[in-house]
Amino acid sequence: MALLFGGRSGEHEVSIMSARSVVRALDPDRYELFPIAVTREGRWYTGNDPARVLDALAAGHVDALQPVVVVPQPGHPANPPIDVAFPLLHGPMGEDGTIQAVFELAEVPYVGAGVAASAVGMDKDLMKAVFRAAGLPVVAYRVVRRNEWLRHPDRVLEAIARHPGFPAFVKPANLGSSVGVQQAEGPEQARSALDEAFSYDRKALVEASAAPAREVECSVLGADEPEASVPGEILPRRAFYDYEAKYYDEGTRLVVPAELDPAVAGEVRRLALAAFQAVDAWGMARVDFFVKPDGKVWVNEINTIPGFTAVSMYPRLWEASGLPYSRLLDRLVTIAIEMHRTRAALRAAQAHWAPSRQPKGGVGARQNSAQ
Known part of the structure; x- marks a missing residue:
C-alpha cells in the first residue's frame, strides 16, 4: 500500500x-x-x-x-x-481531486472520495453552493474574489457590512485546518483578514459568525450506504478553533461523544449523511456543524481527507462508535478496493457499448454536428 x-x-x-x-x-x-x-x-x-x-x-x-x-x-x-x-x-x-485524478488515470484503487467530491469538498464556495442546492442549512456568507478586492476594496467592505454583516469569519476558499482563517469584528479587521486570505487563494469566503454556538463534528464512513458516527464536540480554549487550537494547544478539549439532546444528536448524524451524499462522496469524511442554544443545527463544512493524528476527531469518533483505529483503516482500504472494482466494471461496460444504428448521415454527420 x-x-x-x-x-x-x-x-x-x-x-x-x-x-x-x-x-x-x-x-x-x-x-x-x-x-x-x-x-x-x-x-x-x-x-x-x-x-x-x-x-x-x-x-x-x-x-x-x-x-x-x-x-x-x-x-x-x-x-x-x-x-x-x-x-x-x-x-x-x-485533498482537492488532483491526486485522485492521477490515481484514476493510473487505475490504482485509493482511499477516500473521488475527483468530483474531493474538488467540491475542498472549495468552500462550491461546497456551500452544493449544500444550499441540497436544502442543507448553512449560515449566511459571501464569496469575494481577489480581482474584485484589489480593484474595489471599499465597495467590497460595504457589501460585506450589508451581508453577511459583522462579526464574521474570513477564510481562504481552498484551505483546511483553519489555515488563514481570521475573525473580523468590523471593516478594518476584515480588510487585514482579506489581505491574509488572498495570500493563500484567489477566492475568500466571508461567513457570518454563528456565535453563540457549539462546534460539533461527525464522522462518515462508507459508499452507497454510508454510516455516521456518534457526534463529538470541540471546546477550544482559544477564541475559536484555529490552527493552533487544533494541533498544539493542550487546553483544547474534545468531548466524545458530545453531550447533546438525543434529537439534536440524531439531526447532526442525519445532516452528516446528507452532506456526504450531496457532494457524492465515498470512503470517509468529517462533517462540521454549529449547534445553536435552541438546538438548531447548521452545516459548516465537509472534509474529505480529515486529520488522522492522535488528537484528530475522525478516528476518535469511530473509536467511540465501536470501530477501533486499526479496524477503521482496514475498512477504508476495503471500501477503496470495492469502489475501484465497481468503477472499473462500469468503465468496461461503457467501453464495450455501441449504438445499434448509425445516426442520420453516418459517422461523418455525427462528427460535423459535434464541431
Whole structure:
C-alpha cells in the first residue's frame, strides 16, 4: 500500500502528523507500506523504512531518500506496483481531486472520495453552493474574489457590512485546518483578514459568525450506504478553533461523544449523511456543524481527507462508535478496493457499448454536428 504524505499545501506538517499515526496503527503483517514523501515543491521520494522517510521529510533532508520512479530508467528501476493508495495530503494538491485524478488515470484503487467530491469538498464556495442546492442549512456568507478586492476594496467592505454583516469569519476558499482563517469584528479587521486570505487563494469566503454556538463534528464512513458516527464536540480554549487550537494547544478539549439532546444528536448524524451524499462522496469524511442554544443545527463544512493524528476527531469518533483505529483503516482500504472494482466494471461496460444504428448521415454527420 502506498501512503502519501507531506504535499504542497499549507497543511504540509499536519499531513506528516497524520501519516505518523497511520503508520503506527497499520498491521505490518497485513500491509507492506510504500511510503511516498511529497515535498513542498511537489517532488516525490521514498525509502524502505516509513518512519525514516517521515523523519527525513519533516526535517527537510529528502536528499538522502530515493526519488519515486514511475518509468524505469538506467540505474533507477521502477518502484513496485501499487495495490492501493492512501493519500493523506491535506489541502490543495492532495485533498482537492488532483491526486485522485492521477490515481484514476493510473487505475490504482485509493482511499477516500473521488475527483468530483474531493474538488467540491475542498472549495468552500462550491461546497456551500452544493449544500444550499441540497436544502442543507448553512449560515449566511459571501464569496469575494481577489480581482474584485484589489480593484474595489471599499465597495467590497460595504457589501460585506450589508451581508453577511459583522462579526464574521474570513477564510481562504481552498484551505483546511483553519489555515488563514481570521475573525473580523468590523471593516478594518476584515480588510487585514482579506489581505491574509488572498495570500493563500484567489477566492475568500466571508461567513457570518454563528456565535453563540457549539462546534460539533461527525464522522462518515462508507459508499452507497454510508454510516455516521456518534457526534463529538470541540471546546477550544482559544477564541475559536484555529490552527493552533487544533494541533498544539493542550487546553483544547474534545468531548466524545458530545453531550447533546438525543434529537439534536440524531439531526447532526442525519445532516452528516446528507452532506456526504450531496457532494457524492465515498470512503470517509468529517462533517462540521454549529449547534445553536435552541438546538438548531447548521452545516459548516465537509472534509474529505480529515486529520488522522492522535488528537484528530475522525478516528476518535469511530473509536467511540465501536470501530477501533486499526479496524477503521482496514475498512477504508476495503471500501477503496470495492469502489475501484465497481468503477472499473462500469468503465468496461461503457467501453464495450455501441449504438445499434448509425445516426442520420453516418459517422461523418455525427462528427460535423459535434464541431
